[in-house]
Amino acid sequence: MTVNGSLAEADLRNIYDRLLAEYGPQQWWPGETSFEVMVGAVLTQNTAWPNVERAIQNLKQAGILSPQAIDHSPQTALADLLRPSGYFNVKAVRLKNLCKWVLELGLEEGRDLSTDSLRSTLLAVNGIGPETADDILLYAYDRPVFVIDAYTRRIFSRIGLVSGNESYETLRAQFERELGASAAIYNEYHALIVYHAKYACRVKPRCDQCIIKLHCQFSKK
Structure with missing residues (x-):
């Protein structure tokens, strides 16, 4: 597992696969048009x-x-x-x-x-x-642009893949570089991150409910 603020494709893909297997497709973004x-x-x-x-x-x-x-x-x-x-x-x-x-x-x-x-x-x-x-x-617009939000910073800084203090553009570029250009993957990944942050990786985390805690530095402290 890569730590100390260094993203790697294998890490990101593994976490994505685990989240998707646990929560299923999120069908984001809600909206008729x-x-x-x-x-x-x-x-x-x-x-x-x-x-x-x-x-x-x-x-x-x-x-x-x-x-x-x-x-x-x-x-x-x-x-x-x-x-x-x-x-x-x-x-x-x-x-x-x-x-x-x-x-x-x-x-x-x-x-x-x-x-x-x-x-x-x-x-x-x-x-x-x-x-x-x-x-x-x-x-x-279905463009391959990865959305960075507070939930992304929280989860991936706790895991140890980012410091959490990087600029928005730095993190966005890192995620896009490692995952490759895929609007479909970015869409699902962002939605899964939001769900996981609300369900398990809260401000006060529910580590016992977390399906990626084996990757997490925070839960081991």
Whole structure:
């Protein structure tokens, strides 16, 4: 087992295989359309997914789950619909910014851009950071971009494959280099990481419930 902050393909593949065998396919990202996936990526910042689902349901019931409708919606009214997701005033602004990006670029036209170009345009949207941009790229555009989140840092730093202090771009590049370019693998792996972090590798870990604890440095302390 490679430790001391050094990723290796065999390590990552072995952990992926164990998680998939234990939890099964996660079928992420929940959403009926690519645009709904994008909305979810913005709203999931700093909140639990059930809260996002309630906010999205509010948008559907109000009949404004489209970039045009959200762009034309009064910000205060939009924020009220997003209230279940938390930080609703901030998220209303960010969601409007994303909708302007969609309307200017074109939802389907974005598929004609290279992944690097599409990512650059997303990161230029005020309120869209690397994790949100990569959620959109992976789940809405099916691009081979590995999403790094707090759960990824927690699990793999406890295992000993990363220090946990690396920059977002450094970790993303390492995972992508070792796993190879596969949107399908990245999709499933990220979803499995999230599930495992919520079920076993919590802030206060349930090591007795962990199916990868043999790989883990944290559980041996």
